[in-house]
Amino acid sequence: MNQPPSSTESDTPLLEMRSIAKHFGGVMAVAGVSLRLDPGEVLGIVGDNGAGKSTLIKVLTGVYEPDEGDIRVEGRLVSIGNKRQSRQLGIEAVYQNLGLVDALDAAGNVFLGHELKHRVLGLTFLDNDRMAEEAARVLKEKVGIELEDIHAPTHHLSGGQRQAVAIARAIYATDLKILVMDEPTAALGPEETRHTLALMQNLKEQGIALIVISHNLDHVFRVADRVMVMRAGRAVATLSCQTSTKQEVLAHIVDAADIEAA
Ligand SMILES: Nc1ncnc2c1ncn2[C@@H]1O[C@H](COP(=O)(O)OP(=O)(O)OP(=O)(O)O)[C@@H](O)[C@H]1O
Ligand SMILES: [Mg+2]
Structure with a gap:
C-alpha cells in the first residue's frame, strides 16, 4: 500500500493531470478532470459507459490531444502529442487484445x-x-x-x-513508470483474472504506477490504492480503497451520493 507522503520528494507527484478537457463535436467527453498519481501507486478509474474514462487516459497516452489542461510528469510540464512522446516519458498502455x-x-x-x-x-x-x-x-x-x-x-x-x-x-x-490498463480483466476467466491481478501487484512492487480502468469494483478494490469516479466527463469523487466501501463508490457512479449530499 502507498506510504503517506513524508519527504519533499514524495510531495511531487509522478503524474499530475490538471483540468483536462476533450470534446468530440458536440460531445464533452472529458470536462475538466484533474488527477494525481504517486510512484508505485495504483489508481482505479471507474464510471458508467461513456463517462469519459478511456478518453481521459488516451490524452495521457498521446492518442488524443486535449482541448484544455496540462500534464506534469515528475513536476515538469510536458506536451504529449503522440504515442511516441508518451512512451518516451515512461508511459505505456496495454489493452488485452490490441497491439x-x-x-x-x-x-x-x-x-x-x-x-x-x-x-x-x-x-x-x-x-x-x-x-x-x-x-x-x-x-x-x-x-x-x-x-x-x-x-x-x-x-x-x-x-x-x-x-x-x-x-x-x-x-x-521503455523505462516504464506508468502503465495504463483499460479493462484488463474484462475478457478473462477466473484463473487468468487472478493472474492479472497478481501481475499488477508485482508491477506495483517494482515501483511502477498503474492506472486501471475497470467496471469490476471487486477487482479495483483488490489492487487499487485510490479510486476516481467519473460521470458524464467529470471526476465526481476520488476515494481511498482502504477507508471507503464499494457501496460508496457505486453510489457515486450512479449519482446517489450526490443526490444524498444535496
Ligand atoms: N473517437 C470518438 N469520436 C467521437 N466520440 C467519441 C470518441 N471517443 C469517445 N467518444 C464519446 O465520448 C464519450 C466518452 O467516451 P469514452 O470512451 O471515454 O467512455 P468510457 O468511460 O471509456 O466508456 P466505456 O466504459 O463504455 O468504455 C462518449 O459519449 C463517447 O461516445
Ligand atoms: Mg472505455
Missing part, C-alpha cells in the same frame, strides 16, 4: 521494432535465441509468468498470457 502481432511469438512481439541482432562474417542476423531468452527472462522476472512454449505464435496464447506479453513489451521498450 500484438498475432503471427509472431512472444519474443517477436517483445522486441518488435528494436530487434536484437548479431553479426557473423560481416553479415547481420536476427539473434532469435537471445531474444527468446530475454523475453522469457522478462516475462518470468518482471511480469511473473512462464509460457509453456516461448515460440508459440501469440494467437495461440490465452487472453491473460497475451496481456502479459504486451506488458513485457512495455517494460522492455
